[in-house]
Amino acid sequence: MAHTNSSFCGSPDHGVSRRGFLGTTVFAGATAFAANMRVMDALKNPCLAAELKRQQKSVILLWLGGGASQFETWDPKPGRLTGGPFRAISTDVPSVQISELLPKMAQRLKTTAIIRSLNTRNADHGGGTRLMETGRAMEQAVDYPDLGALIARELGRVDSQVPDYVSMYSETEGRHKGGAGFLGARYAPTFLTESMIPPNIRRPDSMTEIDHQERADLQKLLAKRFADKRYDPSVASHGMAYERVRGIMASEKLFDINLEPQSARDFYGPTQFQEQCLISRRLVEAGVPFVKVARAWWDSHGQNFETHLELCADLDQGMSALLDDLQQRGLLESTLVITLAEFGRTPHINASLGRDHFASAWSCTLSGCGIKGGAVYGKTDEDGQKVVDGEMKSGDLFATIFEALGIDHKKEYQLGARPIPIVDFGAKPAMEILA
Amino acid sequence: MNLVRDLLTLSIGLALATRLHAADLIAPELPIEQAVDHYVQTHLAERQVHPAPLADDGTLVRRTVLDLQGRIPTIAEAKKYIESTEPDKRLKLVDSLLASPDFSYQFRNQLDDLLMSGQKGNQNEWREYLLKSVRQNRTWDQMFRDMLIGNEEDPETKAATTFVRVRAKELDELTNETSTIFFGVNVSCAKCHDHPLVDDWKQDHYFGLASFFQRTYVTKKNVVAEKFTGEVKFKTTKGEDKVARLMFLTGTTVEEPVIEVSAEDRKKQDEEVKKQTQNDKAGPAPKPPFSPRAKLVEIALQSGNDQLFARAIVNRVWAMFLGRGLVHPLDQMHSGNSASHPELLDWLARDLISHKYDLQRLVRGIVLSQAYARSSEWSGSTASPAADLFAVALIRPLSPRQYSMSLRMASAAPETYKPESGGEEWPKRRDELERNCEGFAHQFEQPSENFQVGVDEALLFSNSSQVADDYLRDSSDRLIGAIRPETDKAKQITIAYWAAFTRPPSGEELAACEQFLDKRTEPVAGLRQMVWALLTSPELRFNH
Numbered sequence: 001m002a003h004t005n006s007s008f009c010g011s012p013d014h015g016v017s018r019r020g021f022l023g024t025t026v027f028a029g030a031t032a033f034a035a036n037m038r039v040m041d042a043l044k045n046p047c048l049a050a051e052l053k054r055q056q057k058s059v060i061l062l063w064l065g066g067g068a069s070q071f072e073t074w075d076p077k078p079g080r081l082t083g084g085p086f087r088a089i090s091t092d093v094p095s096v097q098i099s100e101l102l103p104k105m106a107q108r109l110k111t112t113a114i115i116r117s118l119n120t121r122n123a124d125h126g127g128g129t130r131l132m133e134t135g136r137a138m139e140q141a142v143d144y145p146d147l148g149a150l151i152a153r154e155l156g157r158v159d160s161q162v163p164d165y166v167s168m169y170s171e172t173e174g175r176h177k178g179g180a181g182f183l184g185a186r187y188a189p190t191f192l193t194e195s196m197i198p199p200n201i202r203r204p205d206s207m208t209e210i211d212h213q214e215r216a217d218l219q220k221l222l223a224k225r226f227a228d229k230r231y232d233p234s235v236a237s238h239g240m241a242y243e244r245v246r247g248i249m250a251s252e253k254l255f256d257i258n259l260e261p262q263s264a265r266d267f268y269g270p271t272q273f274q275e276q277c278l279i280s281r282r283l284v285e286a287g288v289p290f291v292k293v294a295r296a297w298w299d300s301h302g303q304n305f306e307t308h309l310e311l312c313a314d315l316d317q318g319m320s321a322l323l324d325d326l327q328q329r330g331l332l333e334s335t336l337v338i339t340l341a342e343f344g345r346t347p348h349i350n351a352s353l354g355r356d357h358f359a360s361a362w363s364c365t366l367s368g369c370g371i372k373g374g375a376v377y378g379k380t381d382e383d384g385q386k387v388v389d390g391e392m393k394s395g396d397l398f399a400t401i402f403e404a405l406g407i408d409h410k411k412e413y414q415l416g417a418r419p420i421p422i423v424d425f426g427a428k429p430a431m432e433i434l435a
Numbered sequence: 436m437n438l439v440r441d442l443l444t445l446s447i448g449l450a451l452a453t454r455l456h457a458a459d460l461i462a463p464e465l466p467i468e469q470a471v472d473h474y475v476q477t478h479l480a481e482r483q484v485h486p487a488p489l490a491d492d493g494t495l496v497r498r499t500v501l502d503l504q505g506r507i508p509t510i511a512e513a514k515k516y517i518e519s520t521e522p523d524k525r526l527k528l529v530d531s532l533l534a535s536p537d538f539s540y541q542f543r544n545q546l547d548d549l550l551m552s553g554q555k556g557n558q559n560e561w562r563e564y565l566l567k568s569v570r571q572n573r574t575w576d577q578m579f580r581d582m583l584i585g586n587e588e589d590p591e592t593k594a595a596t597t598f599v600r601v602r603a604k605e606l607d608e609l610t611n612e613t614s615t616i617f618f619g620v621n622v623s624c625a626k627c628h629d630h631p632l633v634d635d636w637k638q639d640h641y642f643g644l645a646s647f648f649q650r651t652y653v654t655k656k657n658v659v660a661e662k663f664t665g666e667v668k669f670k671t672t673k674g675e676d677k678v679a680r681l682m683f684l685t686g687t688t689v690e691e692p693v694i695e696v697s698a699e700d701r702k703k704q705d706e707e708v709k710k711q712t713q714n715d716k717a718g719p720a721p722k723p724p725f726s727p728r729a730k731l732v733e734i735a736l737q738s739g740n741d742q743l744f745a746r747a748i749v750n751r752v753w754a755m756f757l758g759r760g761l762v763h764p765l766d767q768m769h770s771g772n773s774a775s776h777p778e779l780l781d782w783l784a785r786d787l788i789s790h791k792y793d794l795q796r797l798v799r800g801i802v803l804s805q806a807y808a809r810s811s812e813w814s815g816s817t818a819s820p821a822a823d824l825f826a827v828a829l830i831r832p833l834s835p836r837q838y839s840m841s842l843r844m845a846s847a848a849p850e851t852y853k854p855e856s857g858g859e860e861w862p863k864r865r866d867e868l869e870r871n872c873e874g875f876a877h878q879f880e881q882p883s884e885n886f887q888v889g890v891d892e893a894l895l896f897s898n899s900s901q902v903a904d905d906y907l908r909d910s911s912d913r914l915i916g917a918i919r920p921e922t923d924k925a926k927q928i929t930i931a932y933w934a935a936f937t938r939p940p941s942g943e944e945l946a947a948c949e950q951f952l953d954k955r956t957e958p959v960a961g962l963r964q965m966v967w968a969l970l971t972s973p974e975l976r977f978n979h
Contacts, residue, residue: 141611141623141766163890185880185889200894204903211955211964216897218951219968222944226974229812231819232830237887238973244890245897416764416884417772 057369057405058284058331059151061292062277062319062339065174066299067128069345069355072099072308073315074363075116075380082347082383085305093374101312104320110374111323111332112367113433117378117387120343120394123357125174125299128342133178135398136424142182142415147398148290149180149187150422154407155289156187161247162254162288163190163198168276170194171296174342178292182415186237189292190248196279197255201248216245254282267321274318281325284335298341302352315339323367336369336404340397347384361387364397366433370404375433395427403429460782467786467800474779475806475825486826490810492517494979496528497937499802501833501978502756503532504854505541506840506868510933512855529802533795536862537854539569540869542798544836545755550582550616552881554601564594575748575792576736579617584729587658587720596659599728603653606667610645617735619747619768620684642667643682647731650723654711660720661728663696663704681727683734684743691725743768745784745792750774752794753783756801758829759822764884775823811979831978832886835876836869838976843872845935845970846906848917875901888976896971906970907963915962924952927962935969 076099077083088097091106096114098106105112122128122137130138133146145153152165167189169175180187190198203212219242227235253259257278268278273295280291295315300307319339326332344362345355361380367373378390392400399409402422409429412419461473479486490498496516500508508516516528532538543565550565551558568578583599585592602609611623625641650662667679681689696704710717735744747768754760761774774780783797790796801807811828813819820826833841844852852868854861878895880886896902909915914934918927928948932940940948948965955961969975 139623141621182885184885184887185891186887188889188891190891198894200891200898202898204898204900206903211960212897214951214954215964215967218947218965219971221947222968223972223974225941225944226972226979229814230830230979231813232977234832234886234888235830235973235977238976241888241890241893242897242971245893248890248894249898417767 056287056334057155058288058335059147059155059290059369059401059405060277060280060284060322060335060337061147061290062315062337063169063292063294064298064315064339064341065169065171065294065296066125067341067343067345067357068298068311068315068339069300069304069308070116070361070363070380071345071347071355071384072101072305072312074098074102074114074365075384076100077347077382077384080383082349082385084349086308096374096376099312101308102316104316108320108323111327111371112365112373113371113375113377114363114365115377115392115397115400115430115433116361116363116380117390117392118344118359118362118364118394118397119387119391120359120362123343123359125342125357128357128359129174129176131394132340132342133176134181135394135427142418142420144420145181145183145187146178147401148178148189148292149183151290151405152180152187153183154402155405161244162251162283162286163248164288165189165290166192166198166280166283166288167292167294168192168196168279169292169294169296170196170272170276171294173296173299175294175296182413182420184237186240192255196275197252198248201252201255203249213246216242251286254286254288255279257282264325267325269317269321271314271318273314274321277318277322278325281322281329281331284326284331285329300345301350301354301356304345304349304353304355326368332368334369336371336401337367338364338401340364361385366401366404370406370435372433372435377430377433390430392430393424393427395424396430399423399427399429400433403431403434460778460785463782463785463789466803467783467797468803468805470782470786471779471801471804471806474776474782475804478776479824479826482824484820484824484826485815486820486824487810487813487828489805489808490828493938494810495525495808498828498978499528499532501837501841502802503529503541503798504535504537505544505834505837506537506844507975508937509844509852509854510849510930510937511853513933513937515855525808526803529799533799535854537865539566540865541837542569542795544834548834548881549751550598551601558597558601560590560594561597564591564597567591569795572793572795575787575794576744577792579736579744580732583613583732584726587660593658599651599659600653600657603648603651603659606645606648609648609651610641613648614644614684615766617747618684618743619750619762619766620743621766622684638669638671638677639679639682640684640686642669642677642679643688644684644731646679646681647727650727652708652712654720655713655715655717656711658711658720660708660711661723661726662708663701663721663723681730683731683740685740687734687737687740689727689730689734691727694724741788742784745787746780748792748794749780749783749787749797752797753801756798756807757825758831759825763823775825828979832882832888833976833978834882835879836872837978838879839872839876840868841975842875842906842970843868845975846914846966847934848912848914849930849934850917851912893971896967902967902970903963907967909959909963915959915966919959919962924949928952928965931966931969935966935972936974 071077071082071084072086076086076088076097078088087100089100089103089106090097091109093109096109120128120131122131134144135147136144148165148167156164165187167178169191170193175193177191178189192198203209223239227239257265257275260278264278268274273293276293280293283291298307298311323332323337326335343357343359346358349355361384378392379388380386381388402409409423409427411422413422461470493513496508496513500506500512516524521527543562546565547562551561581592581595585595587593587596599609602612607623611621614620614622622641622644625638646667649667650665652660652662654660669677669679671677681691704721707721711720734740750760750762750768751765754765761776761780762768762772787797806825809828811830813827822829852864879892880889907915909919911917914931918930921927925945928945929939932938951965952961
């Protein structure tokens, strides 16, 4: 067990207290989050500047739970038997067309790259979800973290007083907490399901603010006696968790959209998804590095077209408002917005006018930070049956996401004796769509 | 396949070859605790490391009760031990804890966490089976037989085969979890390729082990059964198609006896199996004359091959009580990852085999050792010694159940629980306690390597009504209700410290708490806040 600590640069010259960091025994190199004021002092160190800059980036993942159809969104096949009833429309990028169900996004494709060549091979909800959440197939030997935990780990700000992985999943279809796997509970999501604010974030009514604070101060004082003589990272994580409570509680207001002017709320729209898009902007603006907004019920085995008519309108409005808002605030260049699901939907239209699960040729999008807007990566055949160019697996998508954020996709974590690459073996980023 | 560096070095043959000869080990008749201390001390002396002193009585009784009873001690239990002047009080304590009803619950829970962690679903019968096994001190090899090939017609062993039943759908999971849990070897990496550095670890080993499970299936009536035929085919890294031989991890192979079956009979067999998987009114599942799973159990327990089985459980039991395996991580027992104390591991494995896999005897020996009893505080001027020296006690997070039960007891009025009273009353109360604490236990993470406490846990304690209205209630059955009538603040604080930490407060702590209480305008609210600060201490969250 290494009891001496690491610093941001990995240089012993400016070591920070062991208690300032967590996981130094687990991971070589930097571990990024605040512990106490001693760490804050470390921020004055010039070597941290570059690190911090990278850390100001954020990700908003719009998760289309159940599996959205690529035909009715990003890869239309008008006029083909597989194409369905909807038209393709022109966009603000000459030569690129998308489904007419996304008219607002069609006017904002300059912010966005479309990937049309996902071939992920797992068309099962559970397995597909794990695969697209972690960027790799399940393996018995290792409990892999999901994208949110990886981003929290990589981009979590040193001086953060806010949660670093927020996941909003109000609908029940495909609801899944995900998790930090071997990175540890420090990177687990703040998970919102029934309520629009995180659980246990609000002080009990029976207590005054000052009592709550002084009680925490007493706890800290008494705990210190125990922790000081015991050199153990798990004990340190306990102190760290309690130290973060005040900051997290203060971030409650970030979840309250009543604090937004009516004009902003109108701009995003009234649906739950659209409101959560607005919350995600508030969170990102406050420094939360990863926010997931799930919008479920895309699993349209029956009535695929009616389903998409409704859901695409919701997505189109929420997503385009989010991109506009981020852009106006100067946040889009540091925020990567992703649309993704566990898989896409079949070219074949079944007897119930539905489309079934399909993982061999489907689409997702990346907008904003580090992305070459208007780019289209990969191609499917004329009926959307298979990928004919630029096949991309889940690991390749993850490599692309990391590179867009300035995170080296060849980075490795050290898990015991075993180095674990941040993306799946052999995964490569799609350089063509990176800015 | 560029997994080269990521592979575990899996060389069982080598690991066995480099083991010391039995003759080099110290005498087999020695008590386990003496062997442990001999090897651990020698190791320290060779490195000139002075270990931490033994923990004081209060710390030790707390640690031992947490480990052997799954909860903190009551004040009365602890004081009885601390105040005793008998020279063999520790021995007596350990023996009485092992004989108590609480031990069977706790050791059951430990085995459950080992065998079923990560598996979902209501497993009451399974947990009952484990409880009964611990009560009867069923030997580990017998439990292994029960779990892998238990008779499906006997309700008791049918509960044991839950181990296979919940994993039978996924061949990889069944193969790898059997291997990591019972043999300490994580073979999953060898699925995709031979080990590039060690010649004797091949894909053949992975698929060889999987072959023993290939025919296993679960019928519509939820019975574990085996098919008449079925083999594992795989593609080698060179791209050839290959049929795996039944091969144990040590390289021992099995030839399936050839039984002539007509095509017509074969077809009938296949139809019967199909019926079993589809029809919940089918008769008893057919039993093929050859059972690969039974063969695996037979081979794994054969003299020579049994080293893997014995060493894996020794290592796991050691880690349960010392916080780290002799081989670490626990699923990587191979030649590239040698034990910190190889002779000790050998000695303990030999001892376990010669005492017929009596786990409770092993537990007793480990808990009686000095290595177990050291202080977890390191106050020397040098850096804390490496964990694998066992020179200072390692801190272990409580399991969710231990934590939930300990919170319940720490926040109760001191006389509420009386495990020391004996009689018929306590076992019932313990059973209740176990059940009542289940719900809150689900809020916590199961300890694992690199365990961290997340902010969700801290928020739960800080703001949930569950904590405020239950643990911090001021009714007479709770700690706060019990100390409230006391007029002397120092007494209130002292009782609370004993209840939560099994010790009195230090002068500084007493002063800090008194000062805190003095500032409160509402005395009861003040007590609740102070008790909260104790309940949320790392001193209660971890076994130290």
